[in-house]
Amino acid sequence: MSAMFRSFASFNYRVWFIGALVSNIGAWMQSTAQSWVVLTQLTDNDAGAMGVTMALQFGPPLLLVGLSGLVTDRFDRRRILLITQCVLLLFSLAIGILLLAGLMTLPLMYAFALATGVVLAFDNPARQAFVSDLVHRENASNAVALNAASFNGARMIGPAVAGLLIVAVGTGWVFLINVIAYAGMLIALAVIRTGELIPRKRADASARLADGFRYVARRPDLLVIFAMVFLMGALGMNFPIFASTMALEFGEEADGFGLLSSILAIGSLAGALLAARRARARLRVAILATGGFGVVSIVSAFMPLYWLYALCLVFVGFTVVTTLTTANGYVQTTTDASLRGRVLALYVAILMGGTPLGAPLVGWVAAEFGPRVAILVGAAGGLAACAIGLTWVIASGRLHRRPEDEGFGLVLDETRPISVITRPQPTVAPEEFSNEGAQTTPIRLGERDDLDTGSVPVRR
Numbered sequence: 001m002s003a004m005f006r007s008f009a010s011f012n013y014r015v016w017f018i019g020a021l022v023s024n025i026g027a028w029m030q031s032t033a034q035s036w037v038v039l040t041q042l043t044d045n046d047a048g049a050m051g052v053t054m055a056l057q058f059g060p061p062l063l064l065v066g067l068s069g070l071v072t073d074r075f076d077r078r079r080i081l082l083i084t085q086c087v088l089l090l091f092s093l094a095i096g097i098l099l100l101a102g103l104m105t106l107p108l109m110y111a112f113a114l115a116t117g118v119v120l121a122f123d124n125p126a127r128q129a130f131v132s133d134l135v136h137r138e139n140a141s142n143a144v145a146l147n148a149a150s151f152n153g154a155r156m157i158g159p160a161v162a163g164l165l166i167v168a169v170g171t172g173w174v175f176l177i178n179v180i181a182y183a184g185m186l187i188a189l190a191v192i193r194t195g196e197l198i199p200r201k202r203a204d205a206s207a208r209l210a211d212g213f214r215y216v217a218r219r220p221d222l223l224v225i226f227a228m229v230f231l232m233g234a235l236g237m238n239f240p241i242f243a244s245t246m247a248l249e250f251g252e253e254a255d256g257f258g259l260l261s262s263i264l265a266i267g268s269l270a271g272a273l274l275a276a277r278r279a280r281a282r283l284r285v286a287i288l289a290t291g292g293f294g295v296v297s298i299v300s301a302f303m304p305l306y307w308l309y310a311l312c313l314v315f316v317g318f319t320v321v322t323t324l325t326t327a328n329g330y331v332q333t334t335t336d337a338s339l340r341g342r343v344l345a346l347y348v349a350i351l352m353g354g355t356p357l358g359a360p361l362v363g364w365v366a367a368e369f370g371p372r373v374a375i376l377v378g379a380a381g382g383l384a385a386c387a388i389g390l391t392w393v394i395a396s397g398r399l400h401r402r403p404e405d406e407g408f409g410l411v412l413d414e415t416r417p418i419s420v421i422t423r424p425q426p427t428v429a430p431e432e433f434s435n436e437g438a439q440t441t442p443i444r445l446g447e448r449d450d451l452d453t454g455s456v457p458v459r460r
Contacts, residue, residue: 004276007143012192013134019188021150023085026181028158029165030092032261033174034109035240036166036254037099042106047245047371049106051363053113054240055356060117061124061345062353068121069212069345073338077130078197082189084123089182091116096175124352125345132332132340133197141329145276148325152272152317155265163258212342215335221283222334222343224392225327226350228290228385232323234354235381236293238362239264242378243313245371250306263310267317272325281329285322287389293319294382301375319382324351 007013035050043049061068071080095112098104135143162174216222239261247257271289275281296319300312328347335343358381366374 003142003279004273005146007135007139007146010135010139010196012196013143013146015188015191016130016134017146017150019184019186020147021154022184023181024151024154025158025161026178026184028155028261029162029174029181030178031240032159032162032254032258033166033171034095034113035244036257037104037171038106038109039244039248040254041171042104042109045245045248047241047363047366047374048360049363050241050244051238051360053110054238054359054363056110056113057117057120058352058355058359060114061121062349062356064118064121065345065349065353066210066212066342068125068349069342071122072125072129072341072345074341077126077133077341078189078192078194080122080126081130082186084119084126085182085185085189087119088116088123089179089186091119092175092178092182096172096179099170099172099175120352121349124348125341128328128332128344128348129341132337134192136198137333140332141278141281142276144281144329144332145272145278145325148272148321148328149269149276152265152268152321155268156262159258159261159265160255161258163253163255166254166258212339212346215339216343216346220392220396222331224389225283225286225330226347227388228286229324229327229347229351230354231381231385231388232290232293232320232354233351234358235362236297236378236385237320238355238359238374238378241359241363241366242371242375245366245374246309247306249371250309252306256306260310260313264313264317267314267319268321269317270314271318271321275322275325275329281326281333283326283330283389284393286326286330287386287393289319289322289326290382290389291386293323294379294386297375297379297382301372301379323385 008017034053038050038053039045039047091112095104095109098108131143131147132140165174165177216226243260243264244257247253247260250256278285293316296312296315300309300316303309303312331343331347332340362374362377365377
C-alpha cells in the first residue's frame with residue numbers, strides 16, 4: 001500500500017473513513033443551507049447576522065474546553081461520538097421540519113446554533129482524538145491528513161449539491177437529507193471492531209482540567225501553533241461570509257454560492273493528500289502555509305470576475321488545509337498520550353473559539369465596506385500568523401546561516417533545541433511511571449525530529 005494511504009491497512013480506519021465521508025457530505029450540505037437561510041430568508045442579506053450565527057455555534061468549544069477535554073480523556077470516545085452524533089441528528093431533523101413548516105425565525109436559528117455548538121464542544125475533541133485509537137502512533141499523522149482529505153472531498157460535493165437542492169426544492173429538505181447522512185457515521189461507529197482499537201491510558205479520577213493547560217504552557221512549539229490557528233480561525237477562515245457575500249456581489253444565487261465552496265474544496269483536498277504523503281508533520285510547513293494563505297487571499301480580493309475569484313479559492317483552500325492538517329498532525333503526534341484529549345480540546349477550542357470573536361467583526365466589515373475588504377481582513381490574519389511563526393523560529397535559533405563551505409544562504413534547522421524538559425531514567429516503560437519523585441535527566445525536545453514527546457511527561 002502506498003505511503004499516502006498507509007492508514008487504510010487498518011480495518012477500523014477504513015470503516016471510519018467511509019462513514020466520515022458520508023457524514024461530512026451531509027454536514028457541508030447543511031452548513032451551506034444554514035448560511036443561505038440566514039443571509040437570504042431570515043434577513044435581508046445581512047452578513048452580520050451570519051457572523052452572529054457562526055459565533056454562537058463556535059463559541060461553546062472555547063468556553064467548555066476544560067470539561068470537554070477531560071471527558072475525552074476519561075471516557076470511551078466511541079460512545080461519546082455515538083451520543084453527540086445522535087443529538088446532532090435530532091437538531092437537523094427539527095430545523096428541517098421548522099423550515100418546511102415556515103416556522104423558523106432568526107432567534108430560533110440562533111438558539112439551534114448555540115445548542116449545536118455545545119454538542120460540538122464534546123464531539124470535535126473526541127473525533128480528533130479517536131483517530132489515535134484507530135491507528136498506531138507512527139500512522140497518526142497520515143490518518144489525520146486522510147481525515148482532512150475526507151472532509152474536503154465531501155466539501156467538493158456537499159455545497160454544490162446543496163446549492164442545486166436549495167434552488168430546486170428549498171432549504172428545509174437539505175437539513176432532512178443530512179439526517180440520513182448521519183447514518184454513515186453511526187453505522188461506522190457500530191461496525192468498528194472495539195477489540196482492535198489501540199489501547200490507551202485513560203485519565204483517572206485524579207486528572208485535573210488544568211493539566212492540559214500546564215502541559216501546553218511548557219511547550220513553546222505548541223503555543224506558537226495555537227496562536228497561529230487562532231488567528232486563522234478568527235479572521236481567515238470565515239468562508240461562509242466571504243463566499244456568500246462575493247456570490248451576491250457577482251450576481252449569483254445559491255447554486256453559485258455552493259459552487260464556490262466546492263471549488264475551495266478542490267485545493268483543500270489537494271493540500272490534505274499532499275500532507276498524507278509526508279512522513280511527519282513539520283511546523284515550518286504550517287508557518288509557510290499561513291503566509292501563502294495571506295498572499296492568495298489578497299489576490300482573490302481584487303478579482304473582477306466570478307470565475308477568476310473561484311480560481312483563487314483553489315489556492316486558498318490548499319493553503320488553509322495545509323496549515324490545519326500539519327498543525328493537527330503535529331499536536332497529535334507530539335502530545336503525551338494521557339493528556340491528548342485535553343490538549344486537542346484546547347486546540348479545537350482555540351481554532352473554533354476564534355470564530356465568535358472574528359466572525360461578527362468580519363461580517364460587520366462585509367456589511368459596511370463590502371466583501372472584498374472583509375477578505376483583506378482575513379488575509380491580514382494569515383500574514384500575522386506567519387509573522388508569529390517566523391519570529392519564533394528566528395528567536396529560538398532555528399534559522400541560521402549555512403556553513404561557508406556549503407554555500408551562501410539561510411538554513412531552517414528543525415533539529416535545534418526548542419525547550420528543555422526532563423524525564424525519568426528509562427528503568428520502566430515510558431507511560432508507566434509517575435512524575436513524583438522521579439530521578440531526572442535533562443533532554444532537549446527537538447534534538448531529533450522524530451522524538452516521541454508523547455512519552456515524556458512534564459514535571460510540575
